[in-house]
Amino acid sequence: MNVSTGGRRLRSRVTTATLLLAIALIPGPSYATPSEPDPQGDKSIEDIRAELDGLYREAEVATEAYNAADEKAAKQEKRLTSLKKGLARAESRVDDLHDLAGAAARTQYRGGDLAATGIQLLLGDHPDQALDEASQARQALRSLVNVSETQQTARAQLSRQTDTAAKELRELNSSRADKAEAKQKIEVKIAEAEQIESGLEKEQTRKLAQLEKEKAKEARSKWTGTGAGGGGTSTGTGAGGSGTKASGAAGKAVDFAMAQIGKPYVWGAVGPSSYDCSGLTSAAWAAAGHPIPRTSQAQWQGLTRVGLASAQPGDLIIYYSDATHVGMYIGGGQIVHAPRPGRTVTTAPAASMSILGVVRPGV
Incomplete structure (x- = not known):
């Protein structure tokens, strides 16, 4: 190899290496190492809980709104069906009376009853009786006509009621459709909440559970109703956790609700395999023989x-200013309720949510 050529090649390699090193040292844009995004970032456990509570509250509000719209529309459908049946009967009755009155009139004016009456007046031995029978026939015809006219008036009124009911049902169905659309949007929020919960790390999940326990303990200390400061509860215990069995329908309602513990919350559900909050309370009181609003x-x-x-076992505690959650009081400052999507029917401190008031079925 030529020494001159070898020197040139060596110098070329050194120059190339130096250039590459210089390029490497030139400042440029930096890029983070790709990693899985943290959906919660630096949020505290309290913030996560508040976010979850907010999402599920929105879902429950939408649930109750849809349930109410669905119930109203269902009742209207039954009413309209009943009105249509009544209208059909009225129309049949009017047609029958109309035919009967027409036949009677044709018979008389064609010489039937009236012709026979004339012959009796001229040839009969008892003209007074013939006149009396003719008068009765005319009176019967007038009564028949009057009844027919009354029935026609009733039919017209029933027809107007049916038309009005049909219009109301169309409006209620429109409202139900709107609420169903809102329900679908809320289902997205429920999915968001479930995604947040499933994305929590084990330590976050543990802390969230601990926070819920602390909140429950705090709620028990806030209870000012019957059983304040009392001990634990059991199925059918009386006020104050004294162990007094709730009697009658209230006892049956409590027993039914407690028997549903562990079944999942499903919005719009009224059992028997799943419930939403008001679905549980309405099913419990229906099982006790006292149906209540849905x-x-x-x-x-x-x-x-x-x-x-004055709260007693079997009473219903209504929560929030818009009355969108309900639980059944079981004594000792506790309720049984269907809390929210992702949870099951369970017991909880009665003061764990903002109380609007207490209502008592069966009175």
Whole structure:
């Protein structure tokens, strides 16, 4: 090899290496190592819990709104069906009376009854009886016509009621469709909440569970109704956790609700395999032989209200200012309720949520 050529090659290699090193040292944009995103970032456990509670509260509000719209539409459908049946009967009755009145009139004016009456007047031995029979026939015809006219009036009124009911049902179905659309949007929020929970690390999950226990303990200390400061509860225990068995329908309702513990919350469900909050309370009281309104808002509006200090097992505690959650009081400052999606029917401190008031079914 030529020495001159070898020197040039060596110098070339050194130059190339130096250039590469210089390029490497030139400052440029930096890129983070790709990693899985942390959906919660630096949020505290309290913030996570508040976010979850907010999402599930929105879901429950939408649930009760849809349930109410669905119940109203279902009742209207039954009413409209009944009105249509009544209208059909009225129309048949009017047609029958109309035919009967027409036949009677044709018979008389064609010389039937009236012709026979004339012959009796001229040739008969008892003209007074013939006149009396003719008068009765005319009176019967007039009565038949009057009844027919009355039935026609009733039919017209029933027809108007049916038309009005049909219009109301169309409006209620429209409202139900709106609420169903809102329900679908809320299902997305439920999925978000479930995604947040499933994405929590083990330590975060442990801390969240611990926080919920602390909140429950705090709620027990806040209870000012019957059983304040009392001990534990059991199925059918009386006020104050004294162990007094709830009697009658209230006892049956409590027993039914407690027997559902462990079954999943499903919004819009009324059993027997799953429930939402008002689905549980309405099913429990129906099982006790005292049907109550379906939704928590209707239960708050339609049932007898009692003071918090007078709460007894079987009473319903309504929560939040919009009456969108309900639980059944079981004594000792505890309720049984269907809490929210992702959870099952369980017991909880009665003061664990913002109390609106107490209502008592069966009175």
